Amino acid sequence: DSGVTQTPKHLITATGQRVTLRCSPRSGDLSVYWYQQSLDQGLQFLIQYYNGEERAKGNILERFSAQQFPDLHSELNLSSLELGDSALYFCASSVGMGYTFGSGTRLTVV
């Protein structure tokens, strides 16, 4: 157990729908990073939050949004889903240089 908790583990949904992925960082970690992993693109950085505030933005689509709550858990919202959004979504938290990743959410859009 890495200490980073992601739910749900698997999600199957239809095109056009909206889903919410949840992440709880390790106790004491203020940063949360969201990454998308697909076979052809590898791990792509989406967005980072630090202590409730957006810190950095990567290749995140406008249909996607995220937030970090006062208890430091974070949610990634994906809307108007397309087939190409099917991927593994990871969150990670950090203190210092290394990241600790959760087990991911496998999203399948059908």
Place this chain on the structure above:
Amino acid sequence: TQLLEQSPQFLSIQEGENLTVYCNSSSVFSSLQWYRQEPGEGPVLLVTVVTGGEVKKLKRLTFQFGDARKDSSLHITAAQPGDTGLYLCAGAGLSGNTPLVFGKGTRLSVIA
């Protein structure tokens, strides 16, 4: 945009063989990390290298950071089936607090 190229993409070897995987970039990184990822799990940090020319050993794994801090290698001695997985390198930019940039990984399969 900083890019990390990993090679080879796929590697299938027999138990007991040695192997080296590479991580290259045209950009300079403040540090470079190696992760291993197994199916159904998130990447797990193996090592962080910070100083140009630095060599770190983790049992049968040897990590080296290039002198110019643009590239790194991972050498595995006497590979075992338990070494099977996806090996990812990740670079931290020179400006502080930038998110890690990941390579696409080397998928290693060690056959008993």
